[in-house]
């Protein structure tokens with residue numbers, strides 16, 4: 001490989017014969033193995049439906065519940081919505097949180113539960129339960145860190161509220177006409193900047209707001225990120241009677257925990273222990289690459305595995321995501337890239353294509369590290385490990401444990417199997433990965449980069 005020519009970005013030249021034969025080899029291998037791969041996928045989907053009931057019956061599983069949805073005190077129209085979505089039993093977080101969320105007088109909630117365990121349904125059902133559909137005024141606000149997540153939450157609101165008269169509106173960039181004067185929808189879901197702007201311009205009448213939800217709350221409250229804008233929104237809310245504040249996330253690092261308690265005073269709390277943070281159904285691997293450029297070759301050689309189901313590749317920088325995707329596309333692979341520098345319409349189109357399975361590989365940044373729920377994603381690659389300096393814009397090169405948990409949590413949703421692969425390529429990245437391993441208390445298993453067959457075998461086994 002070292003003999004190959006590199007382009008000006010430090011990538012191997014796409015036209016170089018050896019490079020194309022490396023990727024071509026993997027592709028033809030994929031071609032031969034495809035029938036198997038497809039049948040594996042169908043089998044594993046079948047297995048998942050069988051094991052979901054088992055998992056929901058296992059008291060140690062985050063999906064376990066002793067109760068039924070009927071026992072949680074939900075309105076008949078919402079029960080219809082839930083069953084229409086194919087849910088049969090609540091998960092642990094739903095079972096524990098819903099009675100507390102729905103009790104009167106309303107009490108604040110700080111709820112933590114692992115990625116993919118059904119937090120969205122818990123807060124969406126609360127918003128829908130608290131809305132008086134006969135009053136055409138905003139009554140529940142929900143904030144999320146990205147437009148992609150806001151759109152996904154909205155899809156849950158409309159699906160669960162299908163048998164109600166709920167009206168909804170987005171507070172995301174480039175969605176409403178600039179001269180909009182009033183929003184009368186019951187539930188508004190958006191990102192903090194746009195929501196704050198609409199509130200300040202009095203487009204949103206706040207007099208009837210009863211519920212305020214922060215999804216990915218630790219991220220939304222982080223002083224280095226969205227914290228200021230989120231606080232602006234909160235400060236504009238009516239004080240009497242108090243609005244019910246609901247914070248949910250899979251992670252609440254220590255530095256946000258005490259602030260969360262101030263933001264949502266006297267809250268009921270559901271917390272995870274440190275060793276429960278990551279989901280067991282996600283098998284974590286790493287690959288020891290020779291250098292930064294070698295990571296690209298390895299990614300290309302993984303292509304046939306990345307497309308067995310769907311995969312998300314996380315990079316540190318937008319330009320890396322763009323360069324990798326341009327390079328892979330030029331080499332004949334079908335990949336998409338998504339990051340915050342793309343405009344709103346393009347971002348919507350890209351995530352929708354990926355959600356529909358029309359693109360199988362999405363190369364991205366932390367912009368979709370949180371919340372995105374696409375069940376077919378069975379592989380996550382940390383092309384670059386997440387670092388604290390992306391979060392706080394300092395020179396802090398410690399790994400960002402929370403973002404790691406969220407990134408790998410894009411797979412292994414609601415009891416499904418998934419795998420994550422970290423690329424390490426020098427002593428620094430190696431030690432960063434070791435810190436992640438230590439923090440999560442879970443072994444990250446090595447996969448050899450030179451043995452494609454072993455790689456394939458290990459990964460397929462992990463997905464079985």
Ligand SMILES: Nc1ncnc2c1ncn2[C@@H]1O[C@H](COP(=O)(O)OP(=O)(O)OP(=O)(O)O)[C@@H](O)[C@H]1O
Nearest residue numbers: 087089090091115116117118119120250371373414
């Ligand atoms: N009770 C249920 N029965 C079956 N499926 C469910 C149930 N509750 C939620 N799900 C499904 O589980 C998946 C994950 O749920 P959700 O997106 O709410 O996870 P989450 O806890 O918010 O994860 P994250 O921390 O990554 O945001 C979704 O596809 C959702 O439809």
